[in-house]
Amino acid sequence: QVQLVESGGGLVQAGGSLRLSCAASGRTFSRSAMGWFRQAAGKDREFVAAIRWSDSSNYYADAVKGRFTISRDNAKNTAYLQMNSLKPEDTAVYYCAAEKRGSNRFDRSWEYRAWGQGTQVTVSS
DSSP: OOEEEEEOOEEEETTOOEEEEEEEESTTOOOSEEEEEEEOTTSOOEEEEEEETTTOOEEEOTTTTTTEEEEEETTTTEEEEEEOSOOGGGOEEEEEEEEEOSSSOSOOGGGEEEEOOOEEEEEEO
């Protein structure tokens, strides 16, 4: 069983930066892909970014392109989400996800089998 632990959330002013981390553990961690999703209050969970573990190919939602960067550290089994130029509309609980199965798309939350507990990101105006 894979466990995911997120860290790095917090309160920041608009225009500021935060870096989220997601550490994976467990004997069966497959290193296929890791994704970040977010859920704002009263809204559905939405895709933010994903990285394919084998070649670091990355994918972003249009809303965060050019501001967010996803990366990974093989040795630490950890993925990162560097968030710059934050906006109030980025306020949400951010979740990392792993153990992806199914299609070649990375924005489908239902294709990820392991989820972290979530970390709150609040951007003040």
